[in-house]
Amino acid sequence: MKNSQSDATDLSAQIAKNIRDAIIDGRLIVDERLPSEAELSEQFSVSRPTVREALKRLAAQSLIRTQRGAFGGAFVNRLSYQEAYGQQITTSTLLLSMNDINIDVACEARFAMERACIALACERRTADHLATMRAEIHRQTQPGLSDESWCASDVAFHRALVDAAGNPVLSYQLSGAVEAMQPLMNMITYTARSREKIIDLHAEIADSVEQKQATPALESLDELSKYTKSLAETTLAKRQQKK
Amino acid sequence: MKNSQSDATDLSAQIAKNIRDAIIDGRLIVDERLPSEAELSEQFSVSRPTVREALKRLAAQSLIRTQRGAFGGAFVNRLSYQEAYGQQITTSTLLLSMNDINIDVACEARFAMERACIALACERRTADHLATMRAEIHRQTQPGLSDESWCASDVAFHRALVDAAGNPVLSYQLSGAVEAMQPLMNMITYTARSREKIIDLHAEIADSVEQKQATPALESLDELSKYTKSLAETTLAKRQQKK
DNA sequence: ATTTTTCATTTGTCTTACAATTAAAAGTCT
DNA sequence: AGACTTTTAATTGTAAGACAAATGAAAAAT
Numbered sequence: 001m002k003n004s005q006s007d008a009t010d011l012s013a014q015i016a017k018n019i020r021d022a023i024i025d026g027r028l029i030v031d032e033r034l035p036s037e038a039e040l041s042e043q044f045s046v047s048r049p050t051v052r053e054a055l056k057r058l059a060a061q062s063l064i065r066t067q068r069g070a071f072g073g074a075f076v077n078r079l080s081y082q083e084a085y086g087q088q089i090t091t092s093t094l095l096l097s098m099n100d101i102n103i104d105v106a107c108e109a110r111f112a113m114e115r116a117c118i119a120l121a122c123e124r125r126t127a128d129h130l131a132t133m134r135a136e137i138h139r140q141t142q143p144g145l146s147d148e149s150w151c152a153s154d155v156a157f158h159r160a161l162v163d164a165a166g167n168p169v170l171s172y173q174l175s176g177a178v179e180a181m182q183p184l185m186n187m188i189t190y191t192a193r194s195r196e197k198i199i200d201l202h203a204e205i206a207d208s209v210e211q212k213q214a215t216p217a218l219e220s221l222d223e224l225s226k227y228t229k230s231l232a233e234t235t236l237a238k239r240q241q242k243k
Numbered sequence: 244m245k246n247s248q249s250d251a252t253d254l255s256a257q258i259a260k261n262i263r264d265a266i267i268d269g270r271l272i273v274d275e276r277l278p279s280e281a282e283l284s285e286q287f288s289v290s291r292p293t294v295r296e297a298l299k300r301l302a303a304q305s306l307i308r309t310q311r312g313a314f315g316g317a318f319v320n321r322l323s324y325q326e327a328y329g330q331q332i333t334t335s336t337l338l339l340s341m342n343d344i345n346i347d348v349a350c351e352a353r354f355a356m357e358r359a360c361i362a363l364a365c366e367r368r369t370a371d372h373l374a375t376m377r378a379e380i381h382r383q384t385q386p387g388l389s390d391e392s393w394c395a396s397d398v399a400f401h402r403a404l405v406d407a408a409g410n411p412v413l414s415y416q417l418s419g420a421v422e423a424m425q426p427l428m429n430m431i432t433y434t435a436r437s438r439e440k441i442i443d444l445h446a447e448i449a450d451s452v453e454q455k456q457a458t459p460a461l462e463s464l465d466e467l468s469k470y471t472k473s474l475a476e477t478t479l480a481k482r483q484q485k486k
Numbered sequence: 487a488t489t490t491t492t493c494a495t496t497t498g499t500c501t502t503a504c505a506a507t508t509a510a511a512a513g514t515c516t
Numbered sequence: 517a518g519a520c521t522t523t524t525a526a527t528t529g530t531a532a533g534a535c536a537a538a539t540g541a542a543a544a545a546t
Contacts, residue, residue: 012530020333023337024333036497046530047530048531048532049529049530049532050529050530050531052292052498053295053296056255056296056303057299057300058303060301061304061333066496066498067496067538068498068537069539070493071495071540072495072540073495079337084334091304092327092416094327098273098321101412105410106412108363108410108413109412109416112408117355167351167352167355169339169344169348169351169352169420170355173335173417174416253498254498254499255498280528290501291501292501295529310508310527312508313509313526314510314526314527315509315526316527316528
């Protein structure tokens with residue numbers, strides 16, 4: 001027991017935790033300036049490089065931003081949706097790719113969450129959202145679309161669907177679920193036939209949302225979910241067969 | 244244009260990005276050892292402190308772990324659910340607290356997502372999940388429970404409900420939505436009356452899930468959603484009245 | 487009054503050094 | 517020979533000091 005804060009962790013980790021806690025429970029508020037690195041190193045009785053390592057940890061989580069020059073320093077950062085999206089997506093992508101998640105499980109989670117958006121989307125969708133969905137469907141019909149572009153367009157379509165729910169918190173929460181699937185989807189081999197079927201389902205969903213009819217939209221989504229899972233299974237089976 | 248990677252960003256940020264990208268697209272795999280700090284500083288032509296700042300950034304995202312000693316070093320970390328949960332919750336909490344989110348919007352998002360769990364929960368709930376839900380309901384009936392403990396128990400109940408869906412990816416995605424609500428919920432003043440009503444609804448949900456009846460469970464959840472929103476509105480109205 | 491210059495402050499980076507830790511390698515004893 | 521101990525080399529953790537670069541405020545000049 002060295003001091004009140006100590007673990008087996010680094011000094012820089014302890015200091016970062018200390019400051020992070022202060023931010024989280026409001027002792028440091030948005031745009032407030034932290035003491036300078038020199039002052040912090042005195043306060044915590046560590047060297048400046050150690051303080052800097054702590055600050056970089058916080059910067060990596062977008063909790064602070066730094067500015068050089070007189071009256072510069074480290075400031076508590078207002079976490080924007082943009083940054084939150086980014087972190088969400090990074091974390092989700094890594095979680096899925098590193099833990100050999102069953103693709104079925106991931107699909108189930110994603111479609112369950114998207115399902116939750118349908119009712120709201122039917123209520124609130126704007127012309128913009130519909131236009132985006134149509135545009136992506138159109139892109140998907142283009143011949144000679146690479147598998148990668150196909151998947152990217154698929155993700156864009158689903159993002160538009162989620163955004164159509166008109167709830168930024170919901171969009172944020174689902175960003176990870178939708179985007180993180182892309183690498184997994186990329187592993188699936190899409191035949192022209194399967195693409196066609198998916199495009200049809202996308203169109204059905206867009207139509208239903210446009211007409212504000214939640215029930216058929218849900219049905220199409222469920223169908224899409226089922227079909228995606230079956231594609232994944234087929235791909236997986238073929239892969240294991242090769243072994 | 245200084246070099247291929249350069250922005251207006253720090254060197255340490257650039258290096259972190261470089262390594263992060265390598266991890267994300269699989270050029271560095273789980274448990275692989277990164278070059279030593281000395282080697283990295285040579286490779287990137289920067290000093291060791293700069294490399295260290297980059298590594299700390301990655302450590303802050305749980306992308307690497309470090310170990311001292313001979314044959315120690317920085318290793319690509321397998322992102323565990325535990326760590327992913329933590330980051331998810333931190334990010335979500337900060338996003339909500341820093342952007343004066345309308346509590347209605349947050350509620351809507353959370354309940355919409357929980358709704359998505361109900362069907363699966365009815366299918367797969369285990370005795371464990373049910374026991375946890377019951378235990379939390381029981382705790383909620385205890386008199387003299389502080390507002391904070393009440394909210395914590397509420398969160399625990401909903402987590403159990405989410406976990407009952409038996410999909411770890413779903414649990415992960417919802418962890419942020421459920422936990423990040425706690426600070427917002429804490430702002431609500433719960434009367435004995437309102438607590439009682441919420442407990443009843445919790446019990447209804449638990450019963451329905453136990454009996455594998457999704458429809459009544461959804462109804463109770465919707466009722467809970469509506470009631471929570473009305474409580475939030477009341478609190479907000481009173482607060483504005485004081486002004 | 488406006489523009490320019492100076493200047494102090496602060497972060498960004500580098501250099502060097504040493505402490506702490508750790509696992510392998512070498513050595514020692516039975 | 518085998519088990520135990522010591523040494524050693526590699527590596528991260530921390531410290532101290534120095535200078536560069538940026539930046540906004542204050543002072544000076546126009």
